[in-house]
Amino acid sequence: MNTLFDKIWDAHVVQHVEEGPDQLYVDRLYCHEVTSPQAFDGLRARGLRCFRPDRIFCMPDHNTPTHDQDKPIADPVSRKQVETLAANAAAFGLTHFGMMDPRNGIVHVVGPERGLSLPGMTIVCGDSHTSTHGAMGAIAFGIGTSEVEMVMASQCILQPKPRSMRICIEGTPGPGVTAKDLALYLMQQLTTSGATGYFVEYAGSAVRGLSMEGRLTLCNLSIEMGARGGIVAPDEVTFAYLKDREYAPKGAAWDKAVDFWRTLRSDEDAVFDREVTFDAADIAPMVTYGTNPGMGMPVDGRIPADAAPKALQYMGFRAGEPLLGKPVDYVFLGACTNGRIEDFRAFASVVRGRKKAPGVVAWLVPGSWEVQRQIVAEGLDQVLSDAGFEIRQPGCSACLAMNDDKVPAGKYCLSTSNRNFEGRQGPGARTLLASPLTVAAAAVTGVITDPRTIPSCRA
Amino acid sequence: MKQKFHIIESTCVPLPLENVDTDQIIPARFLKTTTRDEGYFGENLFRDWRFRADGSPDTGFVLNDPRYQGEILVAGRNFGCGSSREHAAWAIAGYGFKVVISSFFADIHKQNELNNFVLPVVVSEDFLQELFATIAADPKARVRVDVPAQTVTNLATGRSESFELNAYKKYCLMNALDDIDYLVLQKDKIETYEKTQRHAV
Numbered sequence: 265m266n267t268l269f270d271k272i273w274d275a276h277v278v279q280h281v282e283e284g285p286d287q288l289y290v291d292r293l294y295c296h297e298v299t300s301p302q303a304f305d306g307l308r309a310r311g312l313r314c315f316r317p318d319r320i321f322c323m324p325d326h327n328t329p330t331h332d333q334d335k336p337i338a339d340p341v342s343r344k345q346v347e348t349l350a351a352n353a354a355a356f357g358l359t360h361f362g363m364m365d366p367r368n369g370i371v372h373v374v375g376p377e378r379g380l381s382l383p384g385m386t387i388v389c390g391d392s393h394t395s396t397h398g399a400m401g402a403i404a405f406g407i408g409t410s411e412v413e414m415v416m417a418s419q420c421i422l423q424p425k426p427r428s429m430r431i432c433i434e435g436t437p438g439p440g441v442t443a444k445d446l447a448l449y450l451m452q453q454l455t456t457s458g459a460t461g462y463f464v465e466y467a468g469s470a471v472r473g474l475s476m477e478g479r480l481t482l483c484n485l486s487i488e489m490g491a492r493g494g495i496v497a498p499d500e501v502t503f504a505y506l507k508d509r510e511y512a513p514k515g516a517a518w519d520k521a522v523d524f525w526r527t528l529r530s531d532e533d534a535v536f537d538r539e540v541t542f543d544a545a546d547i548a549p550m551v552t553y554g555t556n557p558g559m560g561m562p563v564d565g566r567i568p569a570d571a572a573p574k575a576l577q578y579m580g581f582r583a584g585e586p587l588l589g590k591p592v593d594y595v596f597l598g599a600c601t602n603g604r605i606e607d608f609r610a611f612a613s614v615v616r617g618r619k620k621a622p623g624v625v626a627w628l629v630p631g632s633w634e635v636q637r638q639i640v641a642e643g644l645d646q647v648l649s650d651a652g653f654e655i656r657q658p659g660c661s662a663c664l665a666m667n668d669d670k671v672p673a674g675k676y677c678l679s680t681s682n683r684n685f686e687g688r689q690g691p692g693a694r695t696l697l698a699s700p701l702t703v704a705a706a707a708v709t710g711v712i713t714d715p716r717t718i719p720s721c722r723a
Numbered sequence: 724m725k726q727k728f729h730i731i732e733s734t735c736v737p738l739p740l741e742n743v744d745t746d747q748i749i750p751a752r753f754l755k756t757t758t759r760d761e762g763y764f765g766e767n768l769f770r771d772w773r774f775r776a777d778g779s780p781d782t783g784f785v786l787n788d789p790r791y792q793g794e795i796l797v798a799g800r801n802f803g804c805g806s807s808r809e810h811a812a813w814a815i816a817g818y819g820f821k822v823v824i825s826s827f828f829a830d831i832h833k834q835n836e837l838n839n840f841v842l843p844v845v846v847s848e849d850f851l852q853e854l855f856a857t858i859a860a861d862p863k864a865r866v867r868v869d870v871p872a873q874t875v876t877n878l879a880t881g882r883s884e885s886f887e888l889n890a891y892k893k894y895c896l897m898n899a900l901d902d903i904d905y906l907v908l909q910k911d912k913i914e915t916y917e918k919t920q921r922h923a924v
Binding site: 394 | 740742744746747750751752754755756757758759771776800801804805806807808809810812827829830831834835838839889890891892901902903905906907909910912913916917920
């Protein structure tokens, strides 16, 4: 009567600390350049090495520019952080996918696509969107820099075991409704703290029906409901995605692994601390109007009458008004939320045969070089280029504006990223979160548009 | 900064806003440093609420209001949601806060505070609202946080509540020990686990 989460967690408990947290063994630690330098310094100060260097993978993503990556980074502060990661990885004997390495990209895109994030694993990274990797059937969660140091020093982390929650989405989503819309809907229903203290298992036919990319998007946004993480039980979709990936098991080891992975599911009689069920048919393409991801609404709806005044003041909106037809200054396709090949296919399906609206600045940023290669292999680069869009080089980019991709104060950006917090995309920037389809629809019309009104829109 | 916790008694800085995210506590552009300089992060705590775009202090923000001082930050529910950046905890510590009182904390940030010897104290919503009212009426009102007894007391009203803190973490806080000190002593157990682990990965 165990949940999937219990099975994986319990198998990784090295010991229960008396009247304290569990000491959990960590299979993978990912490091990026922003939250790791102080952890490496901490090891040096204590005279420690990395305990299991073969389980640690490093790559810069937050600061990387989305153009001219073959040249030194112009911003000296960003450059230093990226160079520090490379130097630390070398000094501590860790695998490093540096800038321009064909395996580089956003850590939460790269982990699954290289076959590093596997079912049954425990995975951590100094980044809240580590929840993404739960889509592979793993326990994955974001940690702070002290905890990064902890894992480097011992390959373990001290964590209180979270409570369990199952979110079922049953039925078939309507046209134009993507995994992003499911997640924005869940956040709107449950609020940004609705799952705090819980680890979520996503289930139900609508979740089973999602592609691997869709599941990664859904799990990515678990943290925006406050959840410690989100997981989807591995199935044929997972196995097909992982087969032959660089770090996935091969040959007999693959068969053995799949046999084990098939056991990774919640028992029929598993008891969750909390269960909620939603009907996919109730979900429309979503957009946010406020300054946290829970402030969402159907794209063709109206801003709630009781919306937080501070948020509306920041966004320049009024309670009760619709968003359809509002002008958009910037669009951003990318981030660990929606920077995968399926997202570029969706965007291309809308803009195919159309033109970018004049005056809209569009940033299309693949999540990794692998995604970039696939875009070209599928000819999507031509479709996008014909429509007046340019594809940039991979990285986190305008999701949090640590590189040059900053939205100016007061400007509106319709974005496939994960957070619409004040100043997230640049000081004073106004962010509206939506799916790649909805963002694409605005990119060609210049205003907030219901993607369902565009005939070629493919969900 | 590692320090021993016992009893903290102080005036408070009130921030009666809900869902304060870590991007507000410390915006991403201050995360580019490679060192753990708490002073730098403390100077930029709540940067975009504290300073206007031209760099001048926003006198309407509580950190710029000289009436409110102290080692205790009192914040609305769901404090520290969003990004996992530990820089947020460093900023809070660097500014000089030792305790944050709220009715609800986001998980990762709560853990980050504990790992930096900032004590997150969870109180009931009712206690929190009364405390906001107390501070509004008298900015000199004091609060006492007794770590050994695990109680928090609004000294103006005498109202007291107990708060949760597991025995392990309490021992760490009272003795200025951190999790890494503990884990490096567990090497044998970790190696035994690695030899006997059942899962295929």
